[in-house]
Amino acid sequence: MSECKNCKSKHLKSVINFGKMPLANDFIKSENVRKYNLEIMFCEECYLVQVKEYINHKIIFNDNYKYFSSYSKTIIENGKEYFKKITNKLQLNKDASIIEVASNDGYLLSIFKENGYNNLLGIEPTKSTAYSAIKKGINTKVEFFTYNFAKNIQKADLLIANNVITHVPDINDFIAAIDYSLNDEGIATIEFQHLYQLIKNKYFELFYHEHFTYLSLLTAKSIFNNHGLEIFDVEELQSQGGSLRLYIKKSSNKFYPISNNVEKITKKELDFKLNQFKTYSDLNKYAEQIKDNIKKHIKDKKVSGKKVICYGAPAKGTILLNYLNFSKSDIEYTVDKNSNKQNLLIPGTNIPIYSVDIIKKDKPDCIFILPWNIKEEIMEEHKYIKEWGGQFISYR
């Protein structure tokens, strides 16, 4: 019987069971891809939502990892905004020690570097992305961020951890590492998809093996408190379908007052009953409905002789297309700007990924957008498809 990865309780309830699914970012050349059980559980004791069976994170975040942050304009813009905000809020000196965990291809630390900050350290376990950061001149260690690892690096005045806390197999070890890495006056900012948005908007395709845990502010507060850390401010962000940015300090640091936002968002979660299983219980039914609707819609287009392709090869696209049981006979191909994904297949389907240039040559009738979080950016960039009567399909 499985137990909660945070509080060890055995009171886990199933939210949604996808059966066997490929790893969402396991882009390969052949159709033979390994599949693993994917079931999402809710802990009735600490309210942590989590995958039932963990896949070894060294299998997931391998040297072949294909997610590069710099390919999205939206991500770069958000990074610039964050830079302005945090350097103001903390009055950061140019020699401040800044650590970014899961620094990917170094896009965020590059913004600090361009603005004269020099004491920077990126920590990134996937070689493919880390080497890209090193080429940009960003000091990067190719490692997983753990408590043991944290003992051997500099301490931070600012520690940044965006979209990584849900990726770690041992959330308590990760938070202990953050505590260890902070100077007494140091601040950490942590971003993750907000469980509240995930459930409220029924984003079932955002559940995948790579995301071991799904956090509410309620659960985050209690886990951080257990490690002598305190959330003193929180912001709601648009990114990734709705995220939280937590501002964290050591509990002993009384310099920053606790913002009203903490109470406000906690109340919002409690009003939505995010601490009760019944709030999660209709996600499965909703996912089935979406599946039927998309299948019917694409089938109608095909029957009327339209050529249907996809745009993008995001992780959520892998989950959605596998959930739909789609193959090349439903979607001829997809396109992605990330050259590392091009000429590979979407895992678990035989749908190939090509360069976006093919759209202008091939003139498809319908483009089904998979990364709906940046759909405005995509529709603007490719609005020329109207010239031949092309249309976009978006399911969110």
Ligand SMILES: [Zn+2]
């Ligand atoms: Zn628990």
